[in-house]
Amino acid sequence: MLLSRRRRRVLDTVGKAPGSIVAPKGAVKGQIRVISYDAKNYSDQKYDSAGDLSKFATKKKLAPVDAPAIDPDPEAPVERPDGVTWINIDGVGDAKMLKELTRMFGIHPLAMEDVANLHQHAKTENYGDTLFFVVRMPTGDNGFQTEQVSIFLIDGIVITVQERPGDCLEPVRHRIANNLGRIRRRRADYLAYAIFDAIIDGYFPLVDAFADRLDEAGVMLESGGNRQLPLHLHSIRGELLLIRKVMNQHRIAIMNVLREEGELISHDTSLFFRDCQDHVQQIIEAADTDRETCGEVRELYFAMLGEKNNDVMKVLTIIATIFIPMSFVAGIYGMNFDPKASELNMPELHWAFGYPFALSLMALMAGGLLAFLYRKGWLS
Template sequence: MLLSRRRRRALNTVGKVPGSIVAQKGSVKGQIRVIHYDAKGHTDQKFETVSELNQFVPKKKSAQADAAAHESAEYVPIERPDHVTWINVDGVGDAKMLKELSRMFGIHPLAMEDVANVHQHAKTDIYGDMLFLVVRMPTGDDGFETEQVSIFLIDGLVITIQEHPGDCLEPVRHRIANKLGRIRRRKADYLAYAIMDAIIDGYFPLVEKFAERLDEAGVMLESGGNRQLPLHLHSIRGELLLIRKVMNQHRIAIMNVLREEGELISPDTALYFRDCQDHVQQIIEAADTDRETCGEVRELYFAMLGEKNNDVMKVLTIIATIFIPMSFVAGIYGMNFDPKASELNMPELHWAFGYPFALGLMALMAGGLLAFLYRKGWLS
């Protein structure tokens, strides 16, 4: 199962022109939801078509302003609007919708191609005055699975495109709707941070579940072990390795975001991205710790199994050691020699105490061996 996830590839764009937008088989058709807010109020609406989003297209700066900014030797900050628009699309199964979004908001075809091909790793790309983020959102309650969330940060606008409906972003929507925290007073770059932070924080409960599974493995080990324990530990260790891999991708992506401080990301918002980077590092360290614990528990399991096998082999060896001499005596007296043919052929057969003598000899040999093994400390 882990190997199938590691080898997952998007094959429907192989050989096509770069920038081709092709919907994945089985993808969900997009559903559009727009949250528009400022410090005074907010609206939350659902739309059926992309054409209805024309009202949210950011106004471009005039050509003169662009030329002046380009010719100026000093940095000219982007004038960010007071209002913020969050366009969320659930589903990448409609290639026509993705192309319309790309044309309407000036999204580079290569970026939209990455949106449609949902096997992308977490990363950051810059397309002119647009920041493109790919974030892997944890999904599912059993095991480790992720869903691609694509985030576009434009002047006063954030566009998020998810693979499927349902996400871990309800706390962000709740803060916007109820004017909690500072999100309603901040610009679009802070919204992009809040979305990414909510996705990263979604990994903490997942890591806790793996810690609980490790505790269960420890209980299984204390109760005498289980044949399924090595497979159980192998599964946990493999999924923790995937978590670490994904988190390392997020760490690099956030580092690239911080390089854009001052242009697309304000210095104040960059502080919050650094805090998000700290969360990523905490998850990486927790995953590393749990992976080491998996290895230690597995080694302890095999050590206990080896000790148990040694105890069994010791008992069997003691039994064999005691009965080998007795079998030797029994084998001698089991030979078919006729005592009438010669007086030397088993004279004990004519002795009244011959049988008790043989049994006593066997018992004496067994007792002597037990005493010898005990003095050597091999019976403890």
């Protein structure tokens, strides 16, 4: 139902130790795709397990395979290829894979715990040599729905973890594959920005769709309204409110990114994040405008409904006003006093023109009232 409340998901990690990585129930098992590139070279490969990603690990020392994920113990250094590496994982249903990524790339367990808990709001967190983003990607055709996308920015590496296959990042992959724009000549922080920006741009068609729905509501209103229009407007307004809430989270996340300018985020890339922040602000303003329009259409609907009811009551009042004196005359002649008992008891009953006289009197009274109401302007 449209009026049903949205309930929070029950977390599988409630009561567990901090940093516990538990795959959500029903989650898709992860599919790994790795895109590596620099100004001249490009490769796009798929892998079956996280163990195949060891060659892409950072130049830090890796913890042993059997070491606990929450406190990695450095051991042997592993070299990775030069350039930028984008590791994309579709699905969080494999807790073992997530723990292996935590150990292999030195990711803080608390960050990976947030990856597995899909209720996170958009945010940015700094774990020293790792910058962690959570972005809400719009998805689904049934109203406003989002999917959690987790982004890790490490030296020369960007790791993205999505809830399920399918995203709005194909334009980014197309630019990398075809060496379009500046992305192949930039560092990994620019790739993180490009992914963030592509997700934010995915909200523009969604906001435009809400504008179209409001236009349809306006057409419904002009055509005489519809009993379902208030519920329709309530649904739109609620979803626009959610969009504003989510985009405000992204705005705060980008503000935190701009504070992290340094080793992981260059000054040049921070300028692009500011442009992304402008996009977020545009979406917030568009959502606010549509929400105000939604409220105005609803108020106009009730105003028109009230005016229609007033017109109906006006007609009924006029009819009642006309028939009240006529009912009075009919009531007088319906008292049935016996004229034989007294000469004063309705002598018109024995008059040949008594009935036509009564009807004429009623018609004259009705005509007089109509003329009076017309002169007062109450019939227009």
